[in-house]
Amino acid sequence: MKDPRIPDPLSWSVFTQGIWRDNPVFVMLLGLCPLLAVTNTAMNALAMGLATTFVLVCSGTLVSLLQRVIPKQVRIAAYIIIIATFVTIVDYAIQAISLDLHKALGAFIQLIVVNCVILGRAEAYASKNPVVNAIVNAFGMGVGFTLALLSLGIVREIIGSGSLFGIDLFGAQFQPWAVFVLPPGGFFVLAFWLFVFSLMRKRKETRAKQEEVARAA
Amino acid sequence: MQPDSLTFIFLNAFVINNFVLAMFLGLCPFLGVSGKIKTAANMGLAVVFVMLVSSSSAYGINLLLAKFNLEFLRLICYIAVIASAVQLVEMAIKKFSPALFRALGIFLPLITTNCAILGLALFQTNREYNFPQSLAFSVGAGAGFTLALVLMAGLREKLELADVPDVVTSAALALTLGGLLSLAFMGFAGLGG
Amino acid sequence: MTETAPVPTASPSSLRLIATLAGIAIMSGLLVALAAEFTREPILKNRREALEKAVFTVLPEATARKNFLLNESGLAPLGDDAISEANCYAGYNESGELVGVAIEASARGYQDVVKILYGYNPHTNCILGFTVLQSSETPGLGDRVETDPDFLANFACLEATLNEAGTDLKNQIVTVKNGTKKHPWQIDAISGATVTSTAIGTALQKSTTKLLPLIHKVEPEFAQ
Numbered sequence: 001m002k003d004p005r006i007p008d009p010l011s012w013s014v015f016t017q018g019i020w021r022d023n024p025v026f027v028m029l030l031g032l033c034p035l036l037a038v039t040n041t042a043m044n045a046l047a048m049g050l051a052t053t054f055v056l057v058c059s060g061t062l063v064s065l066l067q068r069v070i071p072k073q074v075r076i077a078a079y080i081i082i083i084a085t086f087v088t089i090v091d092y093a094i095q096a097i098s099l100d101l102h103k104a105l106g107a108f109i110q111l112i113v114v115n116c117v118i119l120g121r122a123e124a125y126a127s128k129n130p131v132v133n134a135i136v137n138a139f140g141m142g143v144g145f146t147l148a149l150l151s152l153g154i155v156r157e158i159i160g161s162g163s164l165f166g167i168d169l170f171g172a173q174f175q176p177w178a179v180f181v182l183p184p185g186g187f188f189v190l191a192f193w194l195f196v197f198s199l200m201r202k203r204k205e206t207r208a209k210q211e212e213v214a215r216a217a
Numbered sequence: 218m219q220p221d222s223l224t225f226i227f228l229n230a231f232v233i234n235n236f237v238l239a240m241f242l243g244l245c246p247f248l249g250v251s252g253k254i255k256t257a258a259n260m261g262l263a264v265v266f267v268m269l270v271s272s273s274s275a276y277g278i279n280l281l282l283a284k285f286n287l288e289f290l291r292l293i294c295y296i297a298v299i300a301s302a303v304q305l306v307e308m309a310i311k312k313f314s315p316a317l318f319r320a321l322g323i324f325l326p327l328i329t330t331n332c333a334i335l336g337l338a339l340f341q342t343n344r345e346y347n348f349p350q351s352l353a354f355s356v357g358a359g360a361g362f363t364l365a366l367v368l369m370a371g372l373r374e375k376l377e378l379a380d381v382p383d384v385v386t387s388a389a390l391a392l393t394l395g396g397l398l399s400l401a402f403m404g405f406a407g408l409g410g
Numbered sequence: 411m412t413e414t415a416p417v418p419t420a421s422p423s424s425l426r427l428i429a430t431l432a433g434i435a436i437m438s439g440l441l442v443a444l445a446a447e448f449t450r451e452p453i454l455k456n457r458r459e460a461l462e463k464a465v466f467t468v469l470p471e472a473t474a475r476k477n478f479l480l481n482e483s484g485l486a487p488l489g490d491d492a493i494s495e496a497n498c499y500a501g502y503n504e505s506g507e508l509v510g511v512a513i514e515a516s517a518r519g520y521q522d523v524v525k526i527l528y529g530y531n532p533h534t535n536c537i538l539g540f541t542v543l544q545s546s547e548t549p550g551l552g553d554r555v556e557t558d559p560d561f562l563a564n565f566a567c568l569e570a571t572l573n574e575a576g577t578d579l580k581n582q583i584v585t586v587k588n589g590t591k592k593h594p595w596q597i598d599a600i601s602g603a604t605v606t607s608t609a610i611g612t613a614l615q616k617s618t619t620k621l622l623p624l625i626h627k628v629e630p631e632f633a634q
Contacts, residue, residue, distance in 0.1 A: 029248070029388055033332040037241040070434075074427050077300065078434050084293040085438035089445040092289075096452035099460050103544070107339040110292055114330040116245065183239050184403065187396030194389040202384050225518075289446040290439065 010133050018141030025148035026197055030116040034108045035149060036186035042165050044104050045153025046146065051090045051109060053142025056118055058086045060126040060138035067127045079122045080113070087113040117145060152189050156180045223353040226346070230357030233406060236333050237365035238399040243333030247366060248391050256320050257370035261363025263306055263321065265356070267328055268337055270302040271295075272355035275338035276348055295338045296329075303329045333362055368398060458493050465499045467541045468529030469510040472501025478632075480513075480621060485628040498621075500632045501529070508632045510538055511625060515617035519545060519552060519609035526613055530622070532629050536567035537583075537614065545606075552606035561600050561607065569594035570618050577623050585611030 024030045034052070039045040059082050063070075070078045091109045095102045102109070112118070121141055126134040157163060160180030162170045179185050236242045246260055278294045307325050311318045318325070328334060337358050341351045372394050381390060465475050477488040477496035488496050499512040511532065516525040528540040542556050555561055573580045581595040585608045588601035597614075599607035 030245075032244040032248070033241050033336075035241075036244070066434075070430055071427055074431050077297075078431060080296055080300065081293060081431075081434050081438050084296050085441050088289060088292050088442045091292075092445050092449040092453070096449040096456065099453075099456045107336060107343060110339055111242075111332050111336055113292060113296060114332050114335050116330055119330060179400070182403070183241065184396045184400040186241065187392050187399055191389045191392035191396065194386055194392065195384070198386045198389065199384055289442045293435075293438065293442075 010136065014133055015136050015140040018137065018139075018144040019147065020144070022141075023144045023148060024117040024120075024141055025145060026194065028117075028120075030120060031145060032190075034111060034115060035152060036183070036190060038105055038108050039149055039152040039156055039186060039189075040160070040181040041104075041157045041163075042150060042153040044101075045149040047094070047101055048105060048108065048112075049142070049146025049149045051094065051105075052112055052115060052118070052145055053139065054090050055083060055086045055112055056121060056138040056142045056145075057135055058089075059083045059118060059122055060134040061131060063122045063126040064129060064131045064134035070127075075127065076119075076123070079119060079127075083118050083122070084113045117141060151193060152186070155189050155192075156185055160185060223349060226350050226353045227357035227360075230354050231361040231364070232402060235361045235365055235402050235405075236336070236358045237362055238395070238402045240336065241332075242336040243331050243362055244395075245327065246331060247369060247395065248388060252370065252373060254367055254370040254374060257366040258363065259317050260321060261359070261366050263310065263325065264328060264331070264333065264362050265359030267299070267302050267306050267334055268355040268359040268362075269352070270305070271299050271334050271338055272341060272351050273348075274298040274302065275341065276346075276351050279342055291342070295335060299334050299338070300329045303334075333358065365398065369394060372398075454491070458491075461493050461499075464527045464541050464543060465501060465512045465529075468512050468527055468539045469501035470538070471503050471509045473504050474502045474506075476500045476502070480624055480628070482624070485624075485631045487631075498625075508532070508629075511632070513617055513621055514543070515613040517609045517613035517616065519606050524606065524609045524613065526610065528614060528617070530570060530618075530625070532625055534567065535569060535571040537565060537570050537618075538567070539565045540610065540614075552603050554600055554603055555606050555610055558600050560598065564591070564597045567594065568597065568614075570622060572623060572626055576626055579618055579622060583611055583615045583618060 018024065022028065025032070025035055031052075034048055038048045059079070062082050063079055066078075087110060090112070091102075094105065094109060121138055125137050129137070154164065157165075158169065159177050160182075162168060162174040162176045180189065230236065234240055237244065237247050243264070246264075275295055275298065278298060279291065282288055282291055282294065303326060306328075307318075310321070310325065337355055341354050346354055369391070373391065376390070376394075462475065466472055476499070477490065477492055478498045478500060479486040479488055479496055480498040485498075497514060501509050501512065503509050509531065510529045512527050512529050514525065514527050516523050518524070523544070524542065525544040526540045526542050529538040530536070531538055539562070542553075545553065568583065569581070570583065571580045572578070579595075581593065583595050583597065585597040585599050585604075586592075587604070588599050591598040597607065597611045599611075
């Protein structure tokens with residue numbers, strides 16, 4: 001049996017794992033609260049994704065560095081303190097960069113601390129792997145999360161406001177479908193994406209099954 | 218109705234800006250525990266209790282931190298308090314109702330990472346509510362959370378008998394339901410004058 | 411294959427647990443304190459700039475601004491940095507004359523509280539305009555109060571004259587149904603966005619009733 005103390009070798013999949021195979025949103029359904037709340041425009045989605053990636057990478061680094069120092073019994077409490085630290089730092093950073101952005105993201109910046117993705121990664125990966133692996137994996141997860149946020153933000157902004165990243169796309173005669181930048185829209189767009197991915201997966205499965213039948217024949 | 222009256226604050230958190238359906242807080246249990254009405258109702262009750270405890274503690278901590286100009290420690294302290302409150306509730310439920318404890322399973326300790334609780338503490342701090350207002354806010358938020366959960370559970374129980382195509386995953390379906398509920402709740406906007 | 415009995419690892423002492431947590435807590439406290447210090451100046455600068463922009467939007471003729479704290483006991487001038495403590499901002503043109511006073515007001519809108527900053531000229535008794543500081547109104551409907559030209563035309567000079575005794579407004583500011591505006595102290599609502607339009611009217615009415623008499627009492631103190 002593989003000795004769990006030997007960490008995974010650093011490979012490309014350590015990075016891509018978080019983007020497609022184990023995408024935190026579409027596969028693991030984690031981090032939904034900020035997903036629906038701040039994706040009413042693509043800019044907010046991008047900013048939230050970057051902020052979460054920052055917290056993921058920094059907390060992953062620290063957790064990995066301290067993995068031999070933190071006793072098992074208090075590890076969750078320790079991880080949460082570390083995560084909360086970086087979330088507070090990113091909160092101040094955003095305020096210093098752009099007050100408008102901070103107002104748009106609101107309390108959801110601080111709510112990054114309860115984003116299950118970060119705690120889950122710290123527990124499942126960063127605490128058991130060397131620093132470089134942890135950083136790469138956290139970065140991949142962050143990218144996956146940001147892509148998920150963007151996929152919702154872009155759709156919601158285009159349909160709901162007729163613009164993308166603030167740039168008006170369709171001109172004055174476009175009647176935006178306002179419900180998409182409102183709460184129900186968030187639910188519907190996420191449901192739509194999950195449906196699309198589920199469809200893709202089912203199609204792949206049927207094709208694999210057909211190939212198997214063809215080979216057996 | 219006055220915007221800072223206790224009734225309005227309660228109504229606002231309960232239906233007008235429902236924590237789950239309008240503010241997107243507490244979605245993990247919303248999707249995860251809403252399979253059966255009874256479990257949903259019990260989860261809601263646990264959340265109401267945790268919210269009350271966290272809200273009062275958050276108010277107290279905020280006063281303390283403001284006094285010593287340590288506001289930047291706010292987030293860390295809130296999280297610590299919430300984790301302790303959840304631990305307390307978990308022990309209480311385990312002692313008084315082991316069946317409920319088993320039914321709630323992993324979702325009980327997950328209340329710690331429930332955005333709704335931390336969101337409650339953060340919102341009440343941002344809006345600078347005093348103590349009675351904070352209490353009204355937490356009762357309203359908890360009641361609203363329970364309402365959304367129970368409604369969702371009722372809908373999903375009925376859906377189990379329906380013929381839904383395979384390709385629609387349960388999550389996509391639950392989210393669509395959530396969207397429809399959210400749409401319905403938008404009708405409460407402007408309530409109270 | 412025989413499995414060797416697992417060697418029981420000694421459970422760390424409570425002291426070790428507490429010490430580790432305390433150590434981490436201290437480290438995070440330090441990190442956060444550092445970040446707070448480092449970003450304090452940029453954040454203050456951002457707040458100042460945002461408020462500057464708002465003040466100059468509602469007092470278009472002003473080229474300079476001063477912060478004040480206005481309450482029942484009188485007018486207290488505040489330093490340039492005390493922008494968050496001030497509740498009243500005076501705007502002066504190049505010759506140093508008072509062109510108007512910018513004041514915050516708020517009222518409940520459709521979704522949540524709507525906070526505005528409005529400009530008032532005590533010489534002409536006019537409300538010159540307003541800008542929205544904070545609102546979560548319905549996009550495309552309620553947020554049209556900021557852009558709809560007919561609504562903004564209400565503020566070419568929204569009348570806010572005091573009564574004889576100087577204790578209250580002669581005519582309370584009120585929002586009326588779209589198309590029924592007859593007097594200069596009424597606000598013509600946007601059809602389809604009555605709640606938000608009414609919120610603006612209520613905010614102005616509440617604030618003017620309370621503060622305009624005070625402003626007239628201390629008006630000479632605004633002079634540079």
